[in-house]
Amino acid sequence: MDTPVNTNRIDKYASAALAYLRSVMRDRAPEQLGECRIFETSPLDGEGPTALFEFTIPSASAEQQRHFVAVGQTEPNYYPALDLSFDDAFALHLGTRFMLVMQVGVATSAGELDVARAVQSLIDSVRPNEPVSDVELAASFDVDGQFHGVARCRIRNQSVYVFIGQAPAGFSTSIHHPAQVAYRIHLGRALIAEMERPKPRSPDDMEFES
Numbered sequence: 001m002d003t004p005v006n007t008n009r010i011d012k013y014a015s016a017a018l019a020y021l022r023s024v025m026r027d028r029a030p031e032q033l034g035e036c037r038i039f040e041t042s043p044l045d046g047e048g049p050t051a052l053f054e055f056t057i058p059s060a061s062a063e064q065q066r067h068f069v070a071v072g073q074t075e076p077n078y079y080p081a082l083d084l085s086f087d088d089a090f091a092l093h094l095g096t097r098f099m100l101v102m103q104v105g106v107a108t109s110a111g112e113l114d115v116a117r118a119v120q121s122l123i124d125s126v127r128p129n130e131p132v133s134d135v136e137l138a139a140s141f142d143v144d145g146q147f148h149g150v151a152r153c154r155i156r157n158q159s160v161y162v163f164i165g166q167a168p169a170g171f172s173t174s175i176h177h178p179a180q181v182a183y184r185i186h187l188g189r190a191l192i193a194e195m196e197r198p199k200p201r202s203p204d205d206m207e208f209e210s
Helices: 007-028 086-101 115-124 179-196
Strands: 036-039 050-058 064-072 077-080 132-143 146-155 158-165 170-172
Touching (some): 007 036, 007 050, 007 064, 036 086, 086 179, 115 132, 115 146, 115 158, 132 179, 146 179, 158 179
Antiparallel strands (some): 050 064, 132 146, 146 158
């Protein structure tokens, strides 16, 4: 996904990142950037190599807050780094871009979906008869008419997010993140997984063994 790059290429991305941050943060923009990772491919149509840089800015308490900024063949954006790795930050960027492009909105209700039953069904598919408690809907989204839900629950003594409805099925133990952030990271990871999944070979590409 990511690859070593030459200094000239990094410098060009760094200049673009600093210019973008100055345009949106003005006098709060950093004067320099930290570590860089470049992700050469993107699962989003029309997008390509994306550079992520770390940077810090002072907070109200005078402590340095860590952030990521994304630039390249993508729409630039920046994010609080929280405790994210570069891979997580790239997934967050992809999930955010997907939501913006698809004009994802907040769903006002789960419709006919029984949230507790949907959570239990998904957990039963990987851990049959696992006890589940304290189920609640933490966030919900309307994706082109489809319901994507983020449920919070407890499995034994662990709190988790469960992605239900027509969202890519899955779980997240990053319960300390806001549900909206966990959802965007989950979406980004699902997009990456789909991009990396081997494509079926067409009959024209097949070779017969002798």
